[in-house]
Amino acid sequence: MEITDPVMVRSLVRDEAATYLAPFLHDDHSVGEAAELLHLSLSKVHYWVRSLYDAGLLEVVAETRRKGRSIKRYQAIATEFVVPAEVLPSGHFERVMRRSNAEMTEALVAAAPEWVLAGDFRIHASSPTRGTQDRVQRASADRGDVTHQSMWMVRISEEEARELAAALNALRDRWIARSKDESDLTPYQVSVALAPMPD
Structure with a gap:
């Protein structure tokens, strides 16, 4: 409706x-x-x-x-x-996304402080023109609860981006279907995003 x-x-x-x-x-x-x-x-x-x-x-x-x-x-x-x-209030989705990102960060920090707060910072390059910065977990770090957080950049065509978006949607739908919302199982927040980088 x-x-x-x-x-x-x-x-x-x-x-x-x-x-x-x-x-x-x-x-x-x-x-x-x-x-x-x-x-x-x-x-x-x-x-x-x-x-x-x-x-x-x-x-x-x-x-x-x-x-x-x-x-x-x-x-x-x-x-x-x-x-x-x-008819949505102005900026509705932007506010929801900001709040969701903040909640995800809080959840990661609470679940795996050794990994999130004390991970090593790394800069490396997979090619002479492709530099990457990321967080590396030490082998001795206690990762706490099951957590995952990663961001990466890929250079792909618009057709490949559509294929990736469809695969991510299918992955989301499959896991939502498996979720037992009426149970007392631990709720996990999952956040996956895909967007072309602005010029």
């Missing part, structure tokens, strides 16, 4: 909106059921459900009467929401 209503757009672009909408995009749930699915506090989920309902993104699909407060079951008004680029 395409969303252009300003109130709905503001609600959808809030941090964590996707997390709190997820249970209701697939089926109807009570606040308690959603909190259990998300492994989050009832009060926090209740706050978000109320906010999403007030914005018109959730609707009450059933209500069970009981002593005290009745139990309402909510469902999203669509199974997917798309906000067109022209």
Whole structure:
């Protein structure tokens, strides 16, 4: 469903909106059921459900009467929401990317401080015109949790860049499909980017 209503757009672009909408995009749930699915506090989920309902993104699909407060079951008004680029707040994706990069750096530092903070700095050249700088892990360094971080530059054609982008998308989709989001397994943040270098 395409969303252009300003109130709905503001609600959808809030941090964590996707997390709190997820249970209701697939089926109807009570606040308690959603909190259990998300492994989050009832009060926090209740706050978000109320906010999403007030914005018109959730609707009450059933209500069970009981002593005290009745139990309402909510469902999203669509199974997917798309906000067109022209109605997004200015600089939305840039802010999301900056925050995501900062979170990735914090996660790497926390998981493998010996590697991230104390790795050796190296400059080398694979050819007389190709200099590279990178971080080298010492053989004795404790790498902590499973981590990986690398950046590199390749000189390839636009066709090869499209091939690489397709391979990266397939890799992303395969691992997302394997992810057990409802489990208590450790969440890992993965960040892969590809872009032509500016002149």
